[in-house]
Amino acid sequence: MHIAEGFLPATHCVAWYLASAPFVIHGGRRVIQQSKEQPEARLLLAAAGAFTFVLSSIKLPSISGSSSHPTGTGLGAVLFRPPVMAFLSTIVLLFQALLLAHGGITTLGANVFSMGIVGPFVGYGSWRLARRFGWSDRVGIFLALALADFTTYLMTSFQLALAFPDPVSGLAGAMTKFLGVFAFTQVPLAIAEGILGVLVFRVLLDIAGPELQRLGVVPALPEAVA
């Protein structure tokens, strides 16, 4: 769910660009640092960015009969941490705008804030919290992906409500309206993305365990004693 090109007034576009800039710059610095320390990491990061972009081509069933696509930022945040995802999401959103006409250049700041900052930070926070409480990886992954998706949708609705308060019921009415319009697809989608994440994580543990250990997502197994 992205805000379309030209949808926000100029002042809002500038404000969201300014709000997103520190996170994206910080993420960019982390990426540069990682590239210097581990040159091979840039290829893995690029693969993660491309994966996030292509993930938007995988359709999930929705309760309203239509279908929608996952954002992939929750999984990316768990694997690569939120600051890196803020930078990668900016590139992915720029590609979506210029290659798929999904989102826009003027609304890039707002879309980065919701999908690249709020979603990944909330998703990663949920994952960490679940681990701290000793919940299973499955619960943690479900919460990370579902909440990253859900908060992206909440933030986008807030951004739209702020730009277009209802002439009758003000900001609260506009927020209710935008939440209601997109709830039919976004709420089931958040749950579906959470379930998808659990299934993907299970497959990844089987076939990409060493990579997950190297990324620090799962603890490294103690070496076998001869």
Added chain:
Amino acid sequence: MARGLALDHAAWTSPWRTRSVRDKGLLSLGLMGAAITLPPVPGGVGVAAVAMVLLLGPIGVGWARLGRLSWLPGVSILMGAAAVAVSIRWENGVQFLVTADGLTTAGGLAIRASAATLAMFTLACSTPMVDLFAALRRARVPDALIEIASLIYRFTTGLLVTAGAIHEAQAVRLGFATRSATMRSASLGTSALLVRSWDQARRLEAGLIGRGYEDTLRTVEPTRRRSTRFLLASLVTVAVLVAGSAAWPVSR
């Protein structure tokens, strides 16, 4: 499933591909800026008209392709504008009503967003991503970041083909016949894509290291045509749109 990158295809074949990114960027950003700052009528309508003339004329997009490119943003704009047009009131439960204010805002919004989308198309349909990366590099954006962005672009094209092949294979095995089968196919497809993207990255890394790759993957950049006349014409076009909008209330 995404069916290729239609905007990118248009950009690679555009007669304006040989023009400098600076010239096209200034024109497109100028039009986008005008679309979101000027009143929808006449400013937004003017921007939309100029962008349509450019897209169907010198940029060479064509009606059919423009229609295919426009439907997705068109649906988003219509849904958003419809939500703005309807007001909500809490009196003996929730009531929905359409006010004159709401309709005016929604109409203006639809015009403004359509104009900005068409303005964005003037850049997207004439400038392939690789040209944009080269321009960003010249603008002194750090090499490491440009490198990641261009690698994402390279991986994306390959992964889209892989995603298409996986989807097709799953579809012929009735992988999308039921809701649960769809979820299972989506999860297996997603996992396969992630693992393949890592594998592709690893193989590319091994290949590049073998060729002495250390920091940046520079490629030959063909010379792009810079034109002062083009730049001046762009500035005049945007200035005319601004002046037209300023004069509009007076002339009425």
